[in-house]
Amino acid sequence: xxxxxxxxxxxxxxxxxxxxxxxxxxxxxxxxxxxxxxxxxxxxxxxxxxxxxxxxxxxxxxxxxxxxxxxxxxxxxxxxxxxxxxxxxxxxxxxxxxxxxxxxxxxxxxxxxxxxxxxxxxxxxxxxxxxxxxxxxxxxxxxxxxxxxxxxxxxxxxxxxxxxxxxxxxxxxxxxxxxxxxxxxxxxxxxxxxxxxxxxxxxxxxxxxxxxxxxxxxxxxxxxxxxxxxxxxxxxxxxxxxxxxxxxxxxxxxxxxxxxxxxxxxxxxxxxxxxxxxxxxxxxxxxxxxxxxxxxxxxxxxxxxxxxxxxxxxxxxxxxxxxxxxxxxxxxxxxxxxxxxxxxx
Numbered sequence: 483x484x485x486x487x488x489x490x491x492x493x494x495x496x497x498x499x500x501x502x503x504x505x506x507x508x509x510x511x512x513x514x515x516x517x518x519x520x521x522x523x524x525x526x527x528x529x530x531x532x533x534x535x536x537x538x539x540x541x542x543x544x545x546x547x548x549x550x551x552x553x554x555x556x557x558x559x560x561x562x563x564x565x566x567x568x569x570x571x572x573x574x575x576x577x578x579x580x581x582x583x584x585x586x587x588x589x590x591x592x593x594x595x596x597x598x599x600x601x602x603x604x605x606x607x608x609x610x611x612x613x614x615x616x617x618x619x620x621x622x623x624x625x626x627x628x629x630x631x632x633x634x635x636x637x638x639x640x641x642x643x644x645x646x647x648x649x650x651x652x653x654x655x656x657x658x659x660x661x662x663x664x665x666x667x668x669x670x671x672x673x674x675x676x677x678x679x680x681x682x683x684x685x686x687x688x689x690x691x692x693x694x695x696x697x698x699x700x701x702x703x704x705x706x707x708x709x710x711x712x713x714x715x716x717x718x719x720x721x722x723x724x725x726x727x728x729x730x731x732x733x734x735x736x737x738x739x740x741x742x743x744x745x746x747x748x749x750x751x752x753x754x755x756x757x758x759x760x761x762x763x764x765x766x767x768x769x770x771x772x773x774x775x776x777x778x779x780x781x782x783x784x785x786x787x788x789x790x791x792x793x794x795x796x797x798x799x800x801x802x803x804x805x806x807x808x809x810x811x812x813x814x815x816x817x818x819x820x821x822x823x824x825x826x827x
Contacts, residue, residue, distance in 0.1 A: 523619035529554035535588035543594035582615035618644035630695035637694035656761035669697030709791035765804035
């Protein structure tokens, strides 16, 4: 998909805590970058010419950054819980003590954090933020699902610093991150997005959506579609169970018809096996749906399916289930109907 771009284009919560310890390699790289101040915007992107940094090595980021490391890119990482970055460090990545230090050691820095407040702090904090360390010509790529207006703000701040920023949230969950099959929604300067093609293709398929914030708005639309699809999937499963059907066979039967979906493919079996481990956290989905609702209010849109799904997911939060995966929506529908798909011995 990015080849097509190149051919067709003419040009939450508290601040992110700092808990990592910088390695000597990361510090040396940072000193080298800051001392030269070289503009790297015209260099072709390749393992030989491009240093990469990654902030946020959780469920998704660990795999995504790992693909870049495996491809031979020099990688510097930062994570608020340093132990979560050790897997990458053991494979050769350098560990930085702040987003700023990570950016100073890189030409392109990726963010994959949790909430818009984390994105703002990680990117824009004047003391420790990534833009404070990124050299002119560098690129900041935010792959967190966040607020479109914040994406535009970051893009403007990057431009003022002689850098570029791209909002590039993803869809595909933990499996897509592991298998490098993510859908990537890219917003920002078209030429910059096209130039990032060698990096994006290591993680999945990227499609240019428009200017700053357009990638985030595309991802929010994706979340709206997924929300109602998940409600339909779990309601159908509860109906099949109460009707006395073999739910596994029912899922197989509908999977090749019009009711088949990516959500069914990814989560149907997990739900039956009571596997609620997070490929994408409930708390993050609630965050996404909240941003969607705010956008809809600003646009004067009424999307009742979205509002219903958001309330069902909020009920999971009320039960202390925000750390489960989005397939845990089945628990909310089971509680409403005083039933359970769980097999009893």
